[in-house]
Amino acid sequence: MTFFVKLFFMKKLIYSEYFEKVNLERDHFWKQLLVKVSSISSKSSDVKGVNEVQQIIAELCLKMGLTTELIKNQVEESGDLLIAQTKGDYSKYITLICHSDTVFELNAQRPIYEDSGKLFGPGVIDDKGGMVVALRSLYMAMKQRVDTSTGIRFVCSPNEETGSTGFHKIFDQLKNDSDYILGFEPAIGAGDVILGRKGNRWYDIEFKGIKAHAGRHHQNGLNACSELSQQLSYIHQLTNYEVGTTVNIGKIDGGQAHNVVSDCASAQLDVRFNTFETKEHVCEQIEESLNQSMVESICGTKSVDVSFEVVDDCPPFNGVEESEELFHKLKSIYQSKFKKDINYHVVGGAADINYFSSPGKKLIDGLGPLGEGMHTENEYVDLESINTRSLAVTELIQQIQKGVI
Numbered sequence: 158m159t160f161f162v163k164l165f166f167m168k169k170l171i172y173s174e175y176f177e178k179v180n181l182e183r184d185h186f187w188k189q190l191l192v193k194v195s196s197i198s199s200k201s202s203d204v205k206g207v208n209e210v211q212q213i214i215a216e217l218c219l220k221m222g223l224t225t226e227l228i229k230n231q232v233e234e235s236g237d238l239l240i241a242q243t244k245g246d247y248s249k250y251i252t253l254i255c256h257s258d259t260v261f262e263l264n265a266q267r268p269i270y271e272d273s274g275k276l277f278g279p280g281v282i283d284d285k286g287g288m289v290v291a292l293r294s295l296y297m298a299m300k301q302r303v304d305t306s307t308g309i310r311f312v313c314s315p316n317e318e319t320g321s322t323g324f325h326k327i328f329d330q331l332k333n334d335s336d337y338i339l340g341f342e343p344a345i346g347a348g349d350v351i352l353g354r355k356g357n358r359w360y361d362i363e364f365k366g367i368k369a370h371a372g373r374h375h376q377n378g379l380n381a382c383s384e385l386s387q388q389l390s391y392i393h394q395l396t397n398y399e400v401g402t403t404v405n406i407g408k409i410d411g412g413q414a415h416n417v418v419s420d421c422a423s424a425q426l427d428v429r430f431n432t433f434e435t436k437e438h439v440c441e442q443i444e445e446s447l448n449q450s451m452v453e454s455i456c457g458t459k460s461v462d463v464s465f466e467v468v469d470d471c472p473p474f475n476g477v478e479e480s481e482e483l484f485h486k487l488k489s490i491y492q493s494k495f496k497k498d499i500n501y502h503v504v505g506g507a508a509d510i511n512y513f514s515s516p517g518k519k520l521i522d523g524l525g526p527l528g529e530g531m532h533t534e535n536e537y538v539d540l541e542s543i544n545t546r547s548l549a550v551t552e553l554i555q556q557i558q559k560g561v562i
């Protein structure tokens with residue numbers, strides 16, 4: 158991790174009195190921790206609130222004996238990214254990811270209360286419950302450590318709800334030695350997990366032509382709006398629902414008035430895909446088209462200038478094939494430990510785990526606790542599932558470390 162020292166400003170960390178006294182062996186501690194972090198308002202844009210949560214979690218990581226760092230965002234204003242990992246030199250890691258921010262405004266902060274085994278409150282399941290399951294699993298796996306050459310890493314984003322902007326390069330670096338990536342977004346239904354999330358690429362496109370009077374000098378103009386409409390009508394039909402590829406023209410702009418040959422236009426495109434292959438295929442077609450203008454001057458010597466920029470590039474997470482074995486191990490842990498069956502799902506929206514995805518990696522998301530109502534006033538977490546999920550994930554970590562998977 159020393160390369161971060163050169164690249165990013167970091168705070169010096171020490172843990173407070175609170176963590177000197179706590180007993181991590183007790184179920185009660187983990188419930189208290191969930192209540193403590195959930196009672197802090199931490200909307201992604203609330204830097205102070207998010208960092209308060211990150212600080213508490215960083216102190217706990219120190220208490221657990223992990224190498225712990227808080228990294229400033231160099232791109233936009235946000236809380237700090239927390240990275241903690243087991244001490245020592247490892248060539249590969251099991252990386253646990255979660256986030257400390259929520260979607261709730263400060264004035265929407267509601268009281269945290271417990272009712273019939275459920276804890277209600279903003280962010281209790283998305284993703285503060287997930288954070289607690291990840292930390293507890295990490296703690297138990299470290300305590301009952303099996304002989305291993307695989308380290309464990311904990312990554313907690315301060316701005317996942319807004320796309321973790323500013324930290325994608327770091328995720329990309331962490332991905333290199335992360336052979337197994339476990340995501341702690343909330344479970345689906347009665348404990349199901351997520352084995353796939355679509356990726357997306359966003360394009361900003363600019364069209365530059367030549368302005369002219371639409372009556373007198375029509376032939377002298379180069380119409381940027383015409384180029385835009387021809388390009389986009391081609392690109393839009395690249396949608397292919399069968400393979401899960403969609404192209405959406407999200408926004409267009411251009412031109413001046415009825416009687417002016419327009420010299421400028423712009424568009425914003427959202428492209429989504431299930432796999433690296435389908436991504437490559439559709440993006441190649443889009444870029445090939447954009448590299449060849451369709452509107453030319455009448456003598457054929459000039460054409461509309463088309464330029465584009467990729468403003469977001471989130472890889473697809475597709476674990477259905479490569480992570481199936483890992484999923485089946487988890488399924489059998491659930492069957493033997495809790496006499497319960499779990500399944501997996503593939504979902505549309507991206508999450509931080511997408512940035513850790515690449516061929517050969519094994520990933521599972523949705524390992525957070527059970528509950529309902531994420532992003533609503535009815536959000537709750539099933540408290541017992543914090544314990545069961547942690548036990549199952551601990552065993553999964555141990556089986557990976559033993560080389561069973």
Ligand SMILES: [Zn+2]
Nearest residue numbers: 256283284342
């Ligand atoms: Zn979340």
